[in-house]
Amino acid sequence: MTTPERRGTTTVSDRAVRRIAGRAVIEALPDGAARATGSSAAVRGGRAEVAVDVALPYPAPLTPTVRRVQDHVTARTGELTGLDVRTARVGVTALTPARTPEPEGATETTPAPSRTRVPRRWWSQRRLPLGVLTLLATLTCGALATDLILVHTGHRPAALWRTGALHWLYVHGPGEPPVTAAALGCALLGVWLIVLSVTPGRRGLLTAHSPAPATRVAVDRGAVAALLRDTAAGTEGVDTVAVRVRRRRATVRAALAFGDRAAARDQITDAARRALAECGLRRPLRLRVAVRPLPVWTPPPAETAPVPLGAVAPAGGS
Structure with missing residues (x-):
């Protein structure tokens, strides 16, 4: 009878865990609507810490979508690697248009923001x-x-x-x-x-409300700027849009090619406020909208006042 050989040790590298987590992001949502833009992993013995940056579809409820991606990445990475994976850290870096429209009659409610304390800033590991x-x-x-x-x-x-x-x-x-x-x-x-x-660092991230205390949600300022840019560009008469998002303020500057300037500014302001509300930011940004007409701007046609009934036009002679 042959004695069994001594069993070896299986070591899972950080690179393998990182690639598995990036692949799990694609599997989290139907039709691969989410994609990983960056990932990192650290393996210490039988435990692993995973962080992924993702691009999510738009429009979609941000908080439940991030929670779904987070749970799937954590469970899938632990299943494939055999490691004890802590709750994955998910950062949203981009919002992309959804590939397929939602079926008719399907409704999804967005949970109310949690009352628990949310960190003011996302701390960097330095x-x-x-x-x-x-x-x-x-x-x-x-x-x-x-x-x-x-x-x-x-x-x-x-x-x-x-x-x-x-x-x-x-x-x-x-x-x-x-x-x-x-x-x-x-x-x-x-x-x-x-x-x-x-100092926290990572100034490009804005914290958002989370549905559970263990969930941390942050949105990249570039993604918020792209969202506001697309929203303002959909206004009638707008030619170009420049957006700048800071920690506490968002500035939208639009160039108007034709139409009423005041009406365009009101439409951009309302659409931008709705877009910011959908992001669920912990600290709402102060919005500033400026609309300037282009040199080739065409003003709206002047409305002619209606002639009252019974009015008699003045005669040409006495």
């Missing part, structure tokens, strides 16, 4: 600064620890770089330019790290 700082600290502490171990266990002399650094610090005083420049650099580095730790 991977690059943290990685650089960790690498420098690891190299410095590793070199120092290695030299100390060799000195005390191998009875070797201290490394030249360590004795040279101590001699340089002993010779140079606090008031000399090199020491002052080094201190200033350390102070600036400390201020930079403090700013990174207390």
Whole structure:
């Protein structure tokens, strides 16, 4: 009888989990209406953290759609990888027109926004600064620890770089330019790290209301700007539209080719407000609409006043 061989270990890489999560986004909605624009994954032992950026169909209720994508990505990734996947983080980066219209008679209600606290901003993980700082600290502490171990266990002399650094610090005083420049650099580095730790970053994302406390929803400012641009461009007489979306304000500038200027401005304002309301942003944006006529603008035809009945036209002569 042959003894069984020793079983190996299956390791699922971050890249594999990321690609599986991106594929799961396409499977989340019927007819592949959702697509992944970016994804990231981190595997630690038997657990995995997944984050995906998606483009969703428009018009569609944003909150339940994101919740559906989030649940499917979490469940599907865990099923295919065998890992314990935490609730996936979903960020909406674009809104695209739906491929197929909804069947007649089908109604879908949008749940009311949750009363739970929603984060004001989407915090960034600061991977690059943290990685650089960790690498420098690891190299410095590793070199120092290695030299100390060799000195005390191998009875070797201290490394030249360590004795040279101590001699340089002993010779140079606090008031000399090199020491002052080094201190200033350390102070600036400390201020930079403090700013990174207390600011959320990811200024391009706007948080939205979520139906459940465990769900975090954010909309890319570029997607909101594209939505407002398409909404304003559908107004009669509008030639070009420029939209700028900031953290607290959205500005729409439209160029009018023909028609009434005041009426066009009112139509754009109403349509833009409805579009912003559908996004479900936690902090509603202040809307500013400006309509300017083009040099070739054609004004609307003047309406002629009706002639009252019984009025007699003046005679040509006395």
